[in-house]
Amino acid sequence: xxxxxxxxxxxxxxxxxxxxxxxxxxxxxxxxxxxxxxxxxxxxxxxxxxxxxxxxxxxxxxxxxxxxxxxxxxxxxxxxxxxxxxxxxxxxxxxxxxxx
Numbered sequence: 255x256x257x258x259x260x261x262x263x264x265x266x267x268x269x270x271x272x273x274x275x276x277x278x279x280x281x282x283x284x285x286x287x288x289x290x291x292x293x294x295x296x297x298x299x300x301x302x303x304x305x306x307x308x309x310x311x312x313x314x315x316x317x318x319x320x321x322x323x324x325x326x327x328x329x330x331x332x333x334x335x336x337x338x339x340x341x342x343x344x345x346x347x348x349x350x351x352x353x354x
Contacts, residue, residue, distance in 0.1 A: 275338035278304060281324050282331040283316070293323040293336060305333040 281291035293299065301319045303311055308331050311317050316330040324334055 275299070276336065278333055278335050279324075280331075280333050281317075281326050282307075283326040283329050286327075286329045288325065288327045290325045291323050291334075293319075295321075295338070296323045296336075297321045298340065299336045299338050301334055301336045303332050304335040307331040307333075 279291060279293070281289060283289050293301070296319050299319070301324060303313065303317070308329060310328070311326070311330040311332045316328045317324065317326045317332065319325075326332065
C-alpha cells in the first residue's frame with residue numbers, strides 16, 4: 255500500500271510542477287513617445303494595468319498588447335501585471351472559479 259501512495263503523490267507533484275509565468279513590470283512612454291516593452295508570448299498572456307502613474311493610460315488608446323510585448327504611447331507610464339493562463343496547475347482546470 256505504501257508504494258502506491260508514494261507513486262500517486264509523485265505523479266501529483268510531477269503534473270503540478272509546471273512552469274509558472276506571472277509577474278509585474280514597468281513600461282513608460284518617455285516624453286510622449288511610443289515605447290514597446292518586450293514580453294515573450296504577450297498575446298497569450300493575461301495582461302492588466304496594475305498602477306497608472308500619471309492617470310492617462312487607457313487600453314487600446316495609450317497602451318496595448320501584441321505578439322511582441324506591451325506598448326505604451328502618449329505619456330502612459332504604468333506598472334503591468336501578467337499571467338500565463340496556460341500554466342494553471344493541471345487539477346485546477348477541473349475546479350470552477352469562485353462565483354461561477
